Amino acid sequence: MTTKVKTIALSAILLSSIPAIAGSSVAPITIQETTTDSGWHYKAALYAWGENLEGDVSLRGHDVDVDLGLDDILDNLDFAVMGAVEVGYDRWSFLADMSYADLSGSKNGLRTTTKVDLSQFIGNFVVT
Structure with missing residues (x-):
């Protein structure tokens, strides 16, 4: 395999590995859950x-x-954070x-x- 193909393969692997981090879930660690007398609640x-990446x-x-x-994947990971916040009032959150x-x-x-730097933000926002 030529060096160019290897370089392209490395780039594709690094670009593909970010979504691989969002694979099988682990039970969340709840930091804080608070309900006030005014009807507000926070979590x-x-x-x-x-995950691994194969293909x-x-x-x-x-x-x-x-x-x-x-x-x-972790060897090439510089920083990562994942979390969720819920704020609600009465039946809305x-x-x-x-x-x-x-x-x-x-x-x-x-x-x-070949050097590859990749940053990714994924956000899901819901009103219920």
Whole structure:
């Protein structure tokens, strides 16, 4: 496999690994749950997800097998945080479920070095 194909494969792997972090869920850690006499209620929780990445990457007719374990993804993880906050009054509530991840990595080739920096924010916002 040529260096260019390896470089493209590394880029595709790093770009694909952010969504892989949002895989199987772990039970959340509730930080605080409060209800006041005025009818307001508050909740906050932190949680974490972890997965591996396995499959094929194809670019311009070149196929590369991808097999990254959680340890490989964590080696390239610079920062991540996931959490949810719920604020409500009476029967109405607002939920914000957010995650942020920052990944970086590089690969040295024969003639070039490829560096990839990726930041991703995912937010789900619900009013019930």
